[in-house]
Amino acid sequence: MIFHAAFVLSLILSSTAVQLPFRYNEPETADSSSSSYQFKWPIRKVAIVGAGAGGLVTYREFTRQGFQVRVFERDSVPGGNWHYTEEVPIDAPIPNLDPSIADFRPSLPPEGAPWPYEQRLDGLEPKVVRDIKKEHRAPKPIFDRLNTTNPKQAQQFREYPWPDYAPISPTRNHVQRYIRSYASYLGINSNDDNPDISYNTRVERVDKRYTQDGEEAGWTLILRQVTQTGSNSCKIRWWTEDFDAVVVASGRYGAPNIPRIQGIQQWANIQPNLLIHSRQYRRPEAFANQSVLVIGGSVSGPEIAQDISVTASKVYLSVRASEGSILTESRKRYLSRLPQNVSIVQEIKSFHPLPDDGEGLRSGVIEFVDSTLLRGIDRIIFGTGYRYGFPFLPQFHSSSLRPNETIPTKSGKPQPLVTDGTHIRSLHLDIFYIEEPTIGFINGKCVNNGIDTFSFSEYTSSALAKVWAGHARIPSTRKMWDLHWKRLEDAGGSYGKSFLLLGDIRERERIRQLVGWLNQEAVEYGGHQLSAPAESRYEIARIWAISQFPAYFSNQNITGFTASEFLNGNQIAEAWSLSRDDW
Ligand SMILES: Cc1cc2nc3c(=O)[nH]c(=O)nc-3n(C[C@H](O)[C@H](O)[C@H](O)COP(=O)(O)OP(=O)(O)OC[C@H]3O[C@@H](n4cnc5c(N)ncnc54)[C@H](O)[C@@H]3O)c2cc1C
Ligand SMILES: NC(=O)c1ccc[n+]([C@@H]2O[C@H](COP(=O)([O-])OP(=O)(O)OC[C@H]3O[C@@H](n4cnc5c(N)ncnc54)[C@H](OP(=O)(O)O)[C@@H]3O)[C@@H](O)[C@H]2O)c1
Ligand SMILES: *[C@@H]1O[C@H](CO)[C@@H](O)[C@H](O)[C@H]1NC(C)=O
Ligand SMILES: *[C@@H]1O[C@H](CO)[C@@H](O)[C@H](O)[C@H]1NC(C)=O
Ligand SMILES: *[C@@H]1O[C@H](CO)[C@@H](O)[C@H](O)[C@H]1NC(C)=O
Ligand SMILES: *[C@@H]1O[C@H](CO)[C@@H](O)[C@H](O)[C@H]1NC(C)=O
Numbered sequence: 390m391i392f393h394a395a396f397v398l399s400l401i402l403s404s405t406a407v408q409l410p411f412r413y414n415e416p417e418t419a420d421s422s423s424s425s426y427q428f429k430w431p432i433r434k435v436a437i438v439g440a441g442a443g444g445l446v447t448y449r450e451f452t453r454q455g456f457q458v459r460v461f462e463r464d465s466v467p468g469g470n471w472h473y474t475e476e477v478p479i480d481a482p483i484p485n486l487d488p489s490i491a492d493f494r495p496s497l498p499p500e501g502a503p504w505p506y507e508q509r510l511d512g513l514e515p516k517v518v519r520d521i522k523k524e525h526r527a528p529k530p531i532f533d534r535l536n537t538t539n540p541k542q543a544q545q546f547r548e549y550p551w552p553d554y555a556p557i558s559p560t561r562n563h564v565q566r567y568i569r570s571y572a573s574y575l576g577i578n579s580n581d582d583n584p585d586i587s588y589n590t591r592v593e594r595v596d597k598r599y600t601q602d603g604e605e606a607g608w609t610l611i612l613r614q615v616t617q618t619g620s621n622s623c624k625i626r627w628w629t630e631d632f633d634a635v636v637v638a639s640g641r642y643g644a645p646n647i648p649r650i651q652g653i654q655q656w657a658n659i660q661p662n663l664l665i666h667s668r669q670y671r672r673p674e675a676f677a678n679q680s681v682l683v684i685g686g687s688v689s690g691p692e693i694a695q696d697i698s699v700t701a702s703k704v705y706l707s708v709r710a711s712e713g714s715i716l717t718e719s720r721k722r723y724l725s726r727l728p729q730n731v732s733i734v735q736e737i738k739s740f741h742p743l744p745d746d747g748e749g750l751r752s753g754v755i756e757f758v759d760s761t762l763l764r765g766i767d768r769i770i771f772g773t774g775y776r777y778g779f780p781f782l783p784q785f786h787s788s789s790l791r792p793n794e795t796i797p798t799k800s801g802k803p804q805p806l807v808t809d810g811t812h813i814r815s816l817h818l819d820i821f822y823i824e825e826p827t828i829g830f831i832n833g834k835c836v837n838n839g840i841d842t843f844s845f846s847e848y849t850s851s852a853l854a855k856v857w858a859g860h861a862r863i864p865s866t867r868k869m870w871d872l873h874w875k876r877l878e879d880a881g882g883s884y885g886k887s888f889l890l891l892g893d894i895r896e897r898e899r900i901r902q903l904v905g906w907l908n909q910e911a912v913e914y915g916g917h918q919l920s921a922p923a924e925s926r927y928e929i930a931r932i933w934a935i936s937q938f939p940a941y942f943s944n945q946n947i948t949g950f951t952a953s954e955f956l957n958g959n960q961i962a963e964a965w966s967l968s969r970d971d972w
C-alpha cells in the first residue's frame with residue numbers, strides 16, 4: 390500500500406512538531422556592544438584545517454564573505470571520513486596514548502633548520518615509503534559495506550542538493566562521490582590545481598605570532614607535505630605560513646579509544662594483530678570461520694558485528710549498560726536490528742593472563758562483570774569510539790585535569806580545550822575558543838553526535854566568518870566565561886562525555902538560536918541573512934529511521950497508529966520523493 394505523501398506528512402507533523410522559539414533570546418549573546426569582544430588584530434587571512442564536509446563548507450562561507458583563505462588537507466583528496474581505501478589506519482595503541490598525540494605526533498624539522506626545510510629520502514623499501522605516506526595522511530575509519538546512518542536529505546550541503554537519482558540511503562561510495570563533486574563545484578578538488586588548497590599537507594603546529602614589539606599578531610602554521618618521488622623515495626617539505634585566524638575542521642575521529650580493561654595490554658603484546666579498533670575494519674572475509682568478539686554497543690560495534698556475522702563462525706557483542714545517557718535510545722536502534730546469531734554479552738571485567746602457547750587468543754579466558762567466562766575467541770574488535778585531540782595545538786591540551794577540574798583562575802594560565810579526550814571544553818557556543826577567539830571549531834560540538842556536519846557546518850562556519858568580519862559580535866571574554874561556568878554548573882559541575890550532548894530537541898533549538906542571533910546581528914552590522922533548516926528535514930530523518938529499524942519502532946505508537954502499519958522502507962522513500970517541495 391502506498392501512502393499519499395501529504396497524508397503521511399500531516400500525520401507526522403501533527404504528532405511530533407515541537408514549538409521552537411524563533412527569536413534568539415538565550416543569554417549566550419552579547420547584550421550590548423560595550424561588552425562585546427574586541428579582536429586584537431584585524432582578520433583577513435584565514436587557515437582551514439581539513440577538507441572533509443566541514444572544511445569544504447567553511448571554505449565556501451569564508452570565500453563568499455571576502456576572506457583570503459587557505460585550506461590544508463593531510464590526505465591526497467577531499468572527503469575526509471568518507472575517503473574509503475583498502476589501506477587501513479595504523480594499529481590503535483593499547484593502552485591509549487595521551488589525547489594530544491593520539492592522532493599523530495607532530496613532526497618538525499631539526500631545531501634551527503631554515504624554513505622551508507626539505508628532506509629527500511632515497512633507497513627506501515617500498516613499504517617504508519607507503520608507511521610514511523600512511524602515517525601522514527591517516528586512512529579513514531569506514532568499512533567497505535558501510536551505509537549512511539541518515540537519509541540523503543539530512544546529509545546534504547544546502548546549496549548543492551543530492552541528485553534525484555541518488556538512493557535515499559547512500560552507500561559510503563555515494564557520499565564520497567557527492568563530497569568530491571561538491572569540492573569540484575567549489576573549484577578546490579585535488580585535480581583543480583587551486584592555490585587556495587594544499588593537499589598532502591598536514592598542519593603540525595599552530596603557534597601564536599608576535600610583532601617585534603611583543604604584541605600578539607596572529608598565528609603561524611607549521612606545515613608538512615609528503616610527496617612520493619619514486620617507488621623507493623619521497624620528499625618531505627616543511628614550511629610556515631602566517632594567518633590571522635584558524636578554523637579547525639579536522640574531524641572528530643582521529644584518535645581511537647581503547648578502554649583500559651584489566652589484562653588487555655598483555656593480550657595485545659602477545660597478539661598485536663588480533664586485537665583491532667573498528668577504524669581498521671574493512672570487510673568480513675578476513676574473519677571467515679572465526680569466532681569474533683566485538684566490544685561496544687553504539688553504532689560501530691553493532692554495525693560491524695552484523696557485517697561480520699555473514700562469514701564468521703560466531704560473533705559476540707559486548708555491550709555495557711549506559712542507562713541515563715541521552716544516546717541510550719538511539720543506540721537501542723542498532724542493537725534491535727542485529728541478526729539473531731550475534732550474541733550480546735556483558736561488559737568485560739578482565740582478560741585473564743594469556744598463555745603464550747601459539748594458539749592465538751583461543752586459549753585465553755575473558756571474564757565478564759557478572760563473573761561468567763568466555764573462551765575460544767579468535768579475534769577482538771574494539772568498537773569503543775574515539776577521543777578528541779588536536780595534536781597541532783599542544784599548548785591547549787592538559788591531560789592531567791579530571792573532568793571535574795579546571796585550571797585555577799589565579800594561575801593566569803589558559804583553560805585547555807582538551808583534557809582526557811572525552812570532551813572539548815572552553816568553547817563559546819561550541820564554536821569559539823574563549824581563550825583565543827581567533828581559533829574556531831566547525832565540529833567542536835558534535836552537533837547531533839558529529840553526524841550533521843553536511844548541513845550544520847553552514848551555521849558554525851557562518852558564525853565564525855560573520856564574527857571575524859565584524860558582522861556579528863560575541864560577548865567580552867569575561868562574559869563568555871560567566872556563561873560557560875553557568876553551563877558547566879547546569880551540567881552538574883563536571884565536564885565529561887555528555888557535556889556536549891543536548892538531545893534532538895535542544896539540538897534543533899540550538900541551530901535556530903544560532904540563525905536567530907546571526908540574523909539579528911546582520912540587521913545591525915550588515916551581511917547576509919541565513920535561513921533555518923527546513924522542518925521537514927527532521928521529519929524525513931524520522932520516517933527514514935522507522936523504515937531502517939522496524940523492530941525498534943514496531944512497538945511504538947508514533948503517529949497515531951503503530952509504525953508497523955506503514956513499515957515498508959521503499960514505500961516511505963517513494964512517499965517522500967513525491968513531496969520534495971523544499972529539497
Ligand atoms: C565510521 C563512521 C561512520 C560515520 N557515518 C556517518 C553517517 O552515516 N552520516 C553522517 O552524516 N556522518 C557520519 N559520520 C560522521 C562523519 O564524521 C561526518 O559525516 C563527516 O565526515 C564530518 O566531516 P568533518 O569535515 O567534520 O570531518 P572529517 O570528514 O573527518 O574531515 C576532517 C579532515 O581533516 C583532515 N585533517 C585532520 N587533521 C589534519 C591536520 N592536522 N592537517 C591537515 N588536515 C587534517 C582529515 O584528513 C580529514 O580529511 C561517521 C563517522 C564515522 C567515524
Ligand atoms: N554509517 C555507519 O554505518 C556508521 C558506522 C559506525 C559508526 N558510525 C558513526 O561513527 C561515530 C562513532 O561511533 P562509534 O560507535 O565508533 O563510537 P561511540 O558512539 O563513541 O560508541 C562507543 C561505544 O563503546 C562503548 N564502550 C566504551 N568502553 C567500553 C567498554 N569497556 N565495554 C563496553 N563498551 C564500551 C561506549 O559505551 P559508553 O557510552 O557507556 O561509554 C559506547 O557505547 C558515530 O557518529 C556513529 O554514528 C556510523
Ligand atoms: C549497504 O547498502 C548496499 C546497497 O544498498 C547493500 O548492498 C549493503 O548490503 C548495505 N550494507 C550493509 C552493511 O547493510
Ligand atoms: C570455512 O569453512 C567452510 C566449511 O567448513 C569451508 O568450506 C570454507 O572454505 C572455510 N573458509 C575459509 C576462508 O577458511
Ligand atoms: C548469521 O546470520 C546471518 C544473517 O541472518 C547469516 O547470513 C549468517 O550465515 C549466519 N551465520 C551463521 C554462522 O549462522
Ligand atoms: C573530582 O572527582 C574525583 C573522582 O572522580 C573526586 O575524587 C574528586 O574529589 C573530585 N574533585 C572535585 C574538586 O570535586
Ligand SMILES: *[C@@H]1O[C@H](CO)[C@@H](O)[C@H](O)[C@H]1NC(C)=O
Pocket residue numbers: 946948949950951
Ligand atoms: C496511539 O496514539 C493515538 C493518539 O495518541 C491513540 O488514539 C491510539 O489509541 C494509540 N494506539 C495504540 C495502539 O496505542
